[in-house]
Amino acid sequence: MPQESTNTQYSNTDQLITALKNKRNIWVLSGAGISAPSGIPTYRDNKGNWQAGNPIQHNEFITQESFRKRYWARSMAGWIITGHAKPNAAHQAITQLQESGRVSKIVTQNVDRLHSNAGAKEVIDLHGRIDQIICLDCNDISRRADYQPRLEESNPALNSYIERISSKALPDGDANIDDYATDTVNIPPCEKCAGTLMPDVVFFGGIVPKERVELAFKTLAEADCLLVIGSSLKVFSGFRFPRWAHQNNLPLYAINQGEMRGEEMFDLVVPESCEEILPELVNQLI
Numbered sequence: 001m002p003q004e005s006t007n008t009q010y011s012n013t014d015q016l017i018t019a020l021k022n023k024r025n026i027w028v029l030s031g032a033g034i035s036a037p038s039g040i041p042t043y044r045d046n047k048g049n050w051q052a053g054n055p056i057q058h059n060e061f062i063t064q065e066s067f068r069k070r071y072w073a074r075s076m077a078g079w080i081i082t083g084h085a086k087p088n089a090a091h092q093a094i095t096q097l098q099e100s101g102r103v104s105k106i107v108t109q110n111v112d113r114l115h116s117n118a119g120a121k122e123v124i125d126l127h128g129r130i131d132q133i134i135c136l137d138c139n140d141i142s143r144r145a146d147y148q149p150r151l152e153e154s155n156p157a158l159n160s161y162i163e164r165i166s167s168k169a170l171p172d173g174d175a176n177i178d179d180y181a182t183d184t185v186n187i188p189p190c191e192k193c194a195g196t197l198m199p200d201v202v203f204f205g206g207i208v209p210k211e212r213v214e215l216a217f218k219t220l221a222e223a224d225c226l227l228v229i230g231s232s233l234k235v236f237s238g239f240r241f242p243r244w245a246h247q248n249n250l251p252l253y254a255i256n257q258g259e260m261r262g263e264e265m266f267d268l269v270v271p272e273s274c275e276e277i278l279p280e281l282v283n284q285l286i
């Protein structure tokens with residue numbers, strides 16, 4: 001039987017530490033809030049309102065070259081920021097909790113790979129990874145970092161334009177550049193088969209691969225509790241995990257600033273910066 005819902009009262013760090021003291025298998029779900037201190041912008045503000053324009057849709061990318069041109073031109077500018085983002089104290093703390101055996105699984109809605117770059121092991125990148133590209137024709141996977149020089153060589157005029165403007169970073173490796181600059185972009189094809197390349201990420205309207213979701217649920221079934229870090233849970237692909245946890249009487253905790261979908265399901269919500277709270281958890285729990 002599901003637990004009875006009670007209205008969540010915001011909690012402090014000490015209450016969270018007390019709740020986690022006897023937990024050995026903490027299952028972590030992270031969202032954009034953990035990467036914001038690393039300079040990666042979020043799609044939503046603290047009220048959960050959309051603030052990032054129109055992100056590309058899966059079908060637009062697959063079916064229309066004009067959308068692929070727009071994507072890659074903007075990505076060429078966005079990579080300069082996203083490709084150099086570094087993990088912050090929150091990512092480091094999660095890695096330490098995993099190494100100490102406290103955290104059993106890390107599932108992230110972020111495509112920035114900052115958990116893995118902070119040394120975390122076997123992270124499930126629910127929505128894919130921006131540091132890889134995949135060929136839609138032969139499925140070859142290659143490094144996004146190696147594609148940047150190919151994009152730059154194929155588009156010298158766009159490259160000098162990007163260097164001149166200081167473009168504003170947007171979520172998921174996107175950046176603002178004028179639309180007229182995107183029309184003439186040359187997209188280098190797959191080096192193996194000359195096919196169409198796509199970032200190895202799940203766009204809006206795309207589907208998270210089934211095996212990835214199944215693995216996440218399998219590990220969640222073995223967990224002691226679920227800890228959400230920095231997510232509004234507005235996207236169903238992430239929300240389904242706390243919802244399942246709630247239906248199965250698994251304790252639910254969150255460190256999240258701003259509004260969160262399904263907040264009433266949670267046992268504890270600490271509305272503070274994860275970059276400050278997580279190192280404190282490491283000090284108290286390890």
Ligand SMILES: [Zn+2]
Nearest residue numbers: 135138190193
């Ligand atoms: Zn190919």
